Amino acid sequence: MAAAVVFxxxxxxxxxxxxxxxxxxxSNVQNELNLVSIRLQSEINNNIxxxxxxxxxxxxxxxxxxxxxxxxxxxxxIQNPQMVRVSAAPDAVIRMTFPLSGNERMIGTDFKRFHSxxxxxxxxxxxxxxxxxxxxRLPSGRTGFNxxxxxxxxxxxxxxxxxxxxxIIDEKEIYANAGLLDDGNQENEANDRTRRVDIQLAIRDISxxxxxxxxxxxxxDIFEMAPVIHRLELPGGTWELAAIxxxxxxxxxxxxxxxxxxIVIAAVIIIIPIFLTGGLVNERQRNIATLRARERxxxxxxxxxxxxxxxxKIGIWEIDIDTQRRSWDxxxxxxxxxxxGDGDPSYAEWRRTVHRDDIxxxxxxxxxxxxEDLEYRSQYRVVTPDGSIRHVRNAxxxxxxxxxxxxxxxxxxxxxxxxxxxxxxRAAKAVADEKNAELAEAKDRIEHNxxxxxxxxxxxxxxxxxxxxxxxxxxxDGLQNIAILHIxxxxxxxxxxxxxxxxxxxxxVHASQILRSSVRAGDMVARIGGDEFVVLVADPPSKDFLxxxxxxxxxxxxxxxxxxxxxxxxxxxxxxxxxxxxDLDERQLLVNADIALYxxxxxxxxxxxxFTEALQAEIITTKRIADEILEGIEKNQFVxxxxxxxxxxxxRLSGVEALVRWNHPREGxxxxxxxxxxxxxxxxxxxLDRIVLDRALIDAMRWAAMDIDVPKISVNxxxxxxxxxxxxxxxxxxxxxxxxxxxxxxxxxxxDESDDIVTAxxxxxxxxxxxxxxxxxxxxxxxxxxxxxxxxxxxKIDRQLVAPILKSRSEQALIxxxxxxxxxxxxxxxxxxxxxxxxxxxxxxxxxxxxQGYAFAKPLSFDRFVAFAxxxxxxxxx
Numbered sequence: 001m002a003a004a005v006v007f008x009x010x011x012x013x014x015x016x017x018x019x020x021x022x023x024x025x026x027s028n029v030q031n032e033l034n035l036v037s038i039r040l041q042s043e044i045n046n047n048i049x050x051x052x053x054x055x056x057x058x059x060x061x062x063x064x065x066x067x068x069x070x071x072x073x074x075x076x077x078i079q080n081p082q083m084v085r086v087s088a089a090p091d092a093v094i095r096m097t098f099p100l101s102g103n104e105r106m107i108g109t110d111f112k113r114f115h116s117x118x119x120x121x122x123x124x125x126x127x128x129x130x131x132x133x134x135x136x137r138l139p140s141g142r143t144g145f146n147x148x149x150x151x152x153x154x155x156x157x158x159x160x161x162x163x164x165x166x167x168i169i170d171e172k173e174i175y176a177n178a179g180l181l182d183d184g185n186q187e188n189e190a191n192d193r194t195r196r197v198d199i200q201l202a203i204r205d206i207s208x209x210x211x212x213x214x215x216x217x218x219x220x221d222i223f224e225m226a227p228v229i230h231r232l233e234l235p236g237g238t239w240e241l242a243a244i245x246x247x248x249x250x251x252x253x254x255x256x257x258x259x260x261x262x263i264v265i266a267a268v269i270i271i272i273p274i275f276l277t278g279g280l281v282n283e284r285q286r287n288i289a290t291l292r293a294r295e296r297x298x299x300x301x302x303x304x305x306x307x308x309x310x311x312x313k314i315g316i317w318e319i320d321i322d323t324q325r326r327s328w329d330x331x332x333x334x335x336x337x338x339x340x341g342d343g344d345p346s347y348a349e350w351r352r353t354v355h356r357d358d359i360x361x362x363x364x365x366x367x368x369x370x371x372e373d374l375e376y377r378s379q380y381r382v383v384t385p386d387g388s389i390r391h392v393r394n395a396x397x398x399x400x401x402x403x404x405x406x407x408x409x410x411x412x413x414x415x416x417x418x419x420x421x422x423x424x425x426r427a428a429k430a431v432a433d434e435k436n437a438e439l440a441e442a443k444d445r446i447e448h449n450x451x452x453x454x455x456x457x458x459x460x461x462x463x464x465x466x467x468x469x470x471x472x473x474x475x476x477d478g479l480q481n482i483a484i485l486h487i488x489x490x491x492x493x494x495x496x497x498x499x500x501x502x503x504x505x506x507x508x509v510h511a512s513q514i515l516r517s518s519v520r521a522g523d524m525v526a527r528i529g530g531d532e533f534v535v536l537v538a539d540p541p542s543k544d545f546l547x548x549x550x551x552x553x554x555x556x557x558x559x560x561x562x563x564x565x566x567x568x569x570x571x572x573x574x575x576x577x578x579x580x581x582x583d584l585d586e587r588q589l590l591v592n593a594d595i596a597l598y599x600x601x602x603x604x605x606x607x608x609x610x611f612t613e614a615l616q617a618e619i620i621t622t623k624r625i626a627d628e629i630l631e632g633i634e635k636n637q638f639v640x641x642x643x644x645x646x647x648x649x650x651x652r653l654s655g656v657e658a659l660v661r662w663n664h665p666r667e668g669x670x671x672x673x674x675x676x677x678x679x680x681x682x683x684x685x686x687x688l689d690r691i692v693l694d695r696a697l698i699d700a701m702r703w704a705a706m707d708i709d710v711p712k713i714s715v716n717x718x719x720x721x722x723x724x725x726x727x728x729x730x731x732x733x734x735x736x737x738x739x740x741x742x743x744x745x746x747x748x749x750x751x752d753e754s755d756d757i758v759t760a761x762x763x764x765x766x767x768x769x770x771x772x773x774x775x776x777x778x779x780x781x782x783x784x785x786x787x788x789x790x791x792x793x794x795x796k797i798d799r800q801l802v803a804p805i806l807k808s809r810s811e812q813a814l815i816x817x818x819x820x821x822x823x824x825x826x827x828x829x830x831x832x833x834x835x836x837x838x839x840x841x842x843x844x845x846x847x848x849x850x851x852q853g854y855a856f857a858k859p860l861s862f863d864r865f866v867a868f869a870x871x872x873x874x875x876x877x878x
Contacts, residue, residue, distance in 0.1 A: 021253035025245055029228045032199050033243040037232050039178040040241075043082070044234060047147060047169050048130045050080045055130075055149040055165040058088060062153050062162050063473070066096055073098035082173040084144060090163035092121050102139065111164065117146070121164055123236055124148040131236020135171045135216055143171040148236075175217065199243040202227075207237030218242075225249075314413045321370050321398070321406040326350065335392055335412055337384035355381035355389065369408060373398050376410055391419040455505055456512035459526040464534055467524050468586035471538060482586065483540045483578045485550060486593035487515070489531040489557075490571040490605045503563045507570060514556045518549060534590070540578070543610070550574045550608035558606070573600040574608035595619050625678050628664070637663045638688055640695040641859040644868065645714075645830065645852045648844040653872055655712035657744070657852065658696040659859050660688050686721035690730070697736055699862055708869045714742040714773055725757050728764040738769025742793060746775045762790055773830070777818065787825055794850070795822045799833020802853075805842055812846065819847045 054076055058064055073086045077098070085106075087097040092111040097103050112118040120133035134145035147167040152159050175181050180201065202218030214220045226249065227242035245251065269276070315332035319325070326344050333340045336353040354362055358380035369376035376396040381389050396410020451463040459467070471482050489511060496504035508531065515525045515533055524536040540546050553572060560567040575597025579589045596611040598619075603609065632638055642656040662670040679685050693715050703710050721727060722745065734741075743765055766772060771793035797818055804811045815831075822829045831843045834853030843851060860868055 017253055021251075022249070025249070025251065026228060029199050029243050029245055030230075033201070033228055033230050033241055036178065036180065036199075036201060036243075037230050037241055040174070040180075040239075041232060041234070043174050043177050044132060044145075044169075047080055047082060047167065047174075048132070048149070048235060050076055050083075051086070051147050051149045051165055051167045052130055054086065055151045058165060059151050059153050059162065062090070062151070064088075064096075065473075069096045070098050076167075082169045082177065083167050084138070084142075084170050085168040087166045088163070089166055092164060094166070105139075111148075111166070120146060120236065121148050124150045124164065125161060127236075128152065129235055132169075132234050133236065138168060144168045145171060145174070180217070198246050200246055202242045204240055204242075205237060206231075206240045215242075314411050316409075316411055317396075318407055318409045319370070321408060324370075332412060335390065335414060336382050337386075337390070353382050355383050357381075369396070369398070373406075376408060379415065389416070390414055391416045453527040456509055456527050458512050458515075458533070459524060461526065461528045464524070464526040464528060464536065465587075467526075467536055468590075471536070472586050481539060481578055481580045482589065483537040483546055483576060484589050484593040485535040485537065485546070485553075485608075486575040486577075486590070486597045487533040487535065487553070488573050488597055488601070490573055490601075492531040492570050495568050495570060499563060499566060499568070503566075503568065506563050507561060507568060510561050511557065511572075514553065518553050518556065534593075543578070546576050546578070546610075547608065550576065554606060554608065571606040573597055573605045575600055575611065576608055577611040592616070622678055625675060626682055629662075629675060629679055629682060629684065632662060632664070633684060633687060633691070637665070638691050639663055639861070640692045640699065641861055642696075642699075642713075642865045643852060643859040644857045644865070645712075645850050646856055648831075648840070648848050648851050651840075651851075653710070653869060654850055655714060655742075656710055656865070657714040658692050659716075660692050661859070661861075680718075683720070685718040686724065689716060689718055689721055692716070693734075697734060697741075700740070701735070702862075703866070703869070706866060708866065710869075712740055712742055712771070714744050716775070717743045717745055719746070722758050722761055724761075727761050728768075731765070731768055731770075734768075736769070739771060741769070742771040742773050744773045744775040744796065745792075759789075766791075784821070787821075787827065791825075792827055794828040794830050796830045796832055797848070799853075802831050802833045802839060802843070803835070805846075806838055812842070815843070815848070816846050823847065 054072060057072060061068075069088060076086055077083050085097060085099070085103055087094045087103075087106060089095065089109075089111060094106050094109045094111075097106050100107075111121045116133070116136075120131055124131045128150055130147060130149040132145050132147055135143045136146060138144050145168070147169060149165040149167075151162040151165060153162045154160075172181070200218065200222055202215040202220060202222035204213060204215040204220070204223070206212050215223070222244055223240075223242045225244050227244045230241045230243075232239040232241055313331060313335075315335050316329045317332050318327040324347060326346070328340075328345055330340055333345075336350070338345065338349070338353065351359060351363070362378055362380040365378045366376065368374060375398075376394065379391065379393045382392050384390060391414065392412050393415045394410055394412045396408050398406060398408045401407050451459060451466070453460045468482075489507070492504065492507060495507055508527070511531075511533065512525065512527065515535060519525060519535055519537070522538060526534045526536070528534050535549075537546065537549075553574065557570065557572045560569050562568075575593045575595065577589050577592035577596055579586065592611040595615060596609045599615055600607050600609040609615075639661055640658045641661045642658055644653055645655040645657060646652060647654045660672055660676075662675055664670050676685065676688075679688060696713050696715055700710060700713055745762075762772060772790060773794040773796055774787075774790075774792050775796045776798045777795040795818065797815060801811060801815060801818075805815055819829050821827075828849040829847075830850040830852060831839075831848045832852045834840050834843065834851045834855045836855050839853070840851050840855055857868055
C-alpha cells in the first residue's frame with residue numbers, strides 16, 4: 001500500500017515536472033526572443049537616428065555641395081559601419097551618393113520608378129517619418145535593407161517637401177550586431193546560419209496583411225511548429241519573429257532519469273520509517289528553534305521598517321479586493337487630514353478628502369487596478385480640514401494573503417514639495433521659451449533690416465552681394481547666365497531740392513513699385529544708393545528680353561507722379577551687363593553695368609545701353625587719357641600755339657588767338673578735339689585755360705623783346721571758369737596793357753539767362769582792361785538784347801557761315817547782316833575759317849574787320865610764329 005502510494009505520487013510528480021519543464025522551456029524561448037527583438041530594434045533605430053540627423057543637416061542646407069555631402073557621409077559611415085551607402089534624392093531622384101565608387105549608376109535613379117521602392121517612399125513622405133524596406137539585392141551581390149528618411153525644408157514659416165535621404169544597411173551586419181549570427185559563420189546564407197541563441201528563429205515581413213511573404217531570415221517552416229510569436233513594430237512596417245527551441249518542443253526534462261531513481265529510492269525508504277522517526281523528531285526540534293529565531297528576526301525587521309516609514313512619513317494601506325475594506329496606518333490618516341477613528345475608513349470618507357477635480361480620475365485608476373489585477377499608480381490632491389492642498393502619490397500591487405483572499409497593498413507619501421518644484425521649473429521654462437522666442441524674433445528683424453532698404457522695402461547692397469554670391473554657385477550647378485540692370489533716376493535731384501526730401505522719398509517708393517511690377521517673380525530688385533537701383537535677372541531668355549524690360553521701365557518712369565498737387569516727372573537711364581563667362585566676377589559685372597549706365601547718360605539719358613567689349617575698351621582708353629592729362633598738367637606738357645589774325649583792309653598782323661596744344665610724349669602734338677572732352681569730364685578745362693593765358697602773356701613779353709608787334713591776344717574762357725566766383729581775384733596782377741588781352745566766350749554759354757556770377761565776372765573782366773569777344777557767333781543763342789547788355793568788343797563769325805559765301809548769296813547776305821549789326825553797335829567782326837584769298841577778298845568787301853584762317857597761317861608754335869612774324873615784317877618792308 002505504501003509502495004503504491006509512493007509510485008502513484010511519483011507518477012504525478014513526474015508529470016508535474018514535465019509540465020514545469022515545458023513551461024520553463026517556453027518561457028526561456030520567449031525571453032530569448034524578446035532579447036533578439038530588442039537588439040534588432042535597437043540596431044535599426046540607431047541607424048534611423050543617424051540617417052535622420054543627416055537629413056536634418058540637408059534640410060537646413062538643401063543646396064549642400066558634393067564635397068560637404070561627402071564629408072558628412074564619411075562620418076556617418078564611420079560611426080555606423082552597418083551602412084554601406086548613403087544617398088540624397090531631391091524629389092526622389094538620387095543626386096548625390098557616397099561612396100560614389102561602385103555606385104555611379106545610382107546617380108539619377110528615381111525611387112518612384114519601381115513599385116517596391118515607390119510604395120516605401122510614398123509611405124515615408126505621407127507619414128513624414130523614416131521607414132525601413134527590404135531586404136533588397138545590392139549591386140555587389142549582397143543583401144541589405146533600405147532606409148528612407150523624408151526631408152522637409154522650411155522657408156518663411158512654410159514647410160515644403162524636398163526629397164529623401166536613403167541609406168543601405170548591410171543585412172548580415174545588422175544580424176551579426178543583433179547577435180543572430182555566430183562570429184565564425186557570418187558568410188553563410190540566412191537559412192543555414194548558426195545562431196548564438198538556443199532557439200531556432202525565423203523572421204518575415206507582415207506589414208501588408210494580404211501579402212505576407214516567406215521568411216527572409218531562418219526557415220519559413222518554423223511558423224508552422226507552434227512557435228513563440230513576437231511582433232516587432234518598425235518605422236514603416238511590422239516584422240513577425242517566430243522562435244522554437246533548437247531541439248524542438250518534444251524534449252525530456254534533464255532530471256527525468258533522476259526523478260525515476262528517486263521514486264524507487266523513496267519506495268525503499270518508506271519501508272523503513274521506523275529507523276527515521278528518531279531523526280525526524282530531532283529535525284522537528286531543530287526546525288522549531290529555527291522558526292523562533294526567524295520570528296525574532298522578523299520582529300526586528302518589522303521594527304526597523306516602522307522606524308523607516310515613520311521617518312519618511314510614508315503611509316501603508318491595504319484594500320480587500322472582494323469586500324472593498326480599507327486598512328490604514330496612522331500616517332495614512334495624517335496624509336489625508338483625518339484622525340484615526342473607530343474602525344477602518346470607508347470609500348466615502350476617502351472620497352471626501354480628495355480634491356473634487358481629482359476624484360473621478362483617482363477612483364477610475366483605483367477601480368481599474370482592483371478589477372484587472374494591475375499595479376496601482378496614482379497621484380491626487382488632498383484637501384485638508386484647514387483648506388490647504390497636499391499632493392499624495394500612491395503605489396501598490398495585488399497579492400494573495402495568508403487567508404487566501406486577494407488584496408492590494410501599497411504605500412502613500414506626500415509629494416507636495418516635488419510638485420511645487422516641478423511647477424516652478426515649468427514656469428521658469430515657459431519664461432525662458434518666451435524669451436528665446438523674443439530673441440529669435442529680434443534676430444529675424446535685425447537680419448531683415450540688415451538686408452533691406454527701410455524706405456522701399458527692397459534689398460540693399462548687402463543683399464545684392466549675397467544674391468550675387470549665391471548665383472555664382474548656382475551658375476556652376478547649371479545656371480547659364482546672369483544679367484544686371486543698373487538704373488539711375490534722371491532729374492531726381494531737382495525734385496529733391498525743390499519739393500523736399502519727402503517728395504524725393506515718395507519718388508523712390510514709386511520707382512521701386514514700378515521695378516517690382518516690371519520684373520519676373522524670381523528676379524531681384526535692390527536699391528544700392530540714393531537714386532540708384534539694380535535689377536538682377538537670372539537666366540534672361542535673350543538680349544531682346546532685357547531691352548524690352550528696360551524700355552518698359554523707361555516708359556513707366558516717364559509718367560507724371562502727383563505729389564501734393566504737384567506733377568513730378570523724372571526718367572531713368574539704364575546700363576545692362578550680361579555675364580556668360582563662368583570666370584567673370586559678379587562684382588565686375590556690376591562695374592560693367594555701371595559703365596553702360598554712364599554711356600546711357602552720356603548719350604542723352606532716358607535710354608538703355610548694353611555693356612560691350614568695345615565700350616570697355618573705350619572706357620579704358622578714356623581712363624588712360626584722363627590719367628595722362630593729369631600727368632601732362634603736372635609735367636607742363638600743355639603749351640600755347642598761336643593762329644595769326646589780320647586786318648581785312650591792310651592784311652597786316654593785328655593779333656593772335658592762343659590755342660591749347662598737348663605735347664604728348666608718345667603721340668606728338670595733339671589738338672583739343674583729341675582730349676578736350678575728357679578734360680571737361682575731369683573739370684580741368686579752367687586749368688588749361690589758365691595755362692594758355694599765363695603762357696600767352698609770357699610769350700607776349702618775349703615778342704616785345706624781339707620787336708615783334710602783336711597788338712592783341714585772344715584767349716578762350718570756358719563756361720565753368722566764367723561761373724567761378726574767384727575768377728576776378730585770380731586775374732589780379734597779370735602783366736598786360738588794356739586792350740592787349742581778349743577773352744573769347746563761346747556763344748553756347750546762354751548769355752541771355754540770368755546768372756549774377758557770370759554777369760559780374762564779365763563786368764569785372766572789362767574793368768580790368770580785358771576785351772570780350774563772342775566766339776562761334778551765329779551758331780548759338782545770343783540775342784541783340786544780350787549784345788546790348790554785354791557790349792563785347794568783337795563778334796567772331798563761325799567758320800560754318802564763312803565757308804559757303806563764295807557760292808551762296810544768302811550766306812553773303814547773312815554775313816553782311818551780322819557785320820552791319822556789329823557795326824551799328826560799335827562791335828568789330830572777326831571771320832574765322834578763311835581758307836582761301838578769295839574768301840578774304842569777299843569778306844573784306846562785305847566789311848569784315850579781321851580775318852583768321854589757313855589762307856594766312858595755321859596755328860603755330862612759339863618758334864614758328866616768331867619766324868612767321870619776322871617773314872611778314874620783311875615782306876611789308878620790301
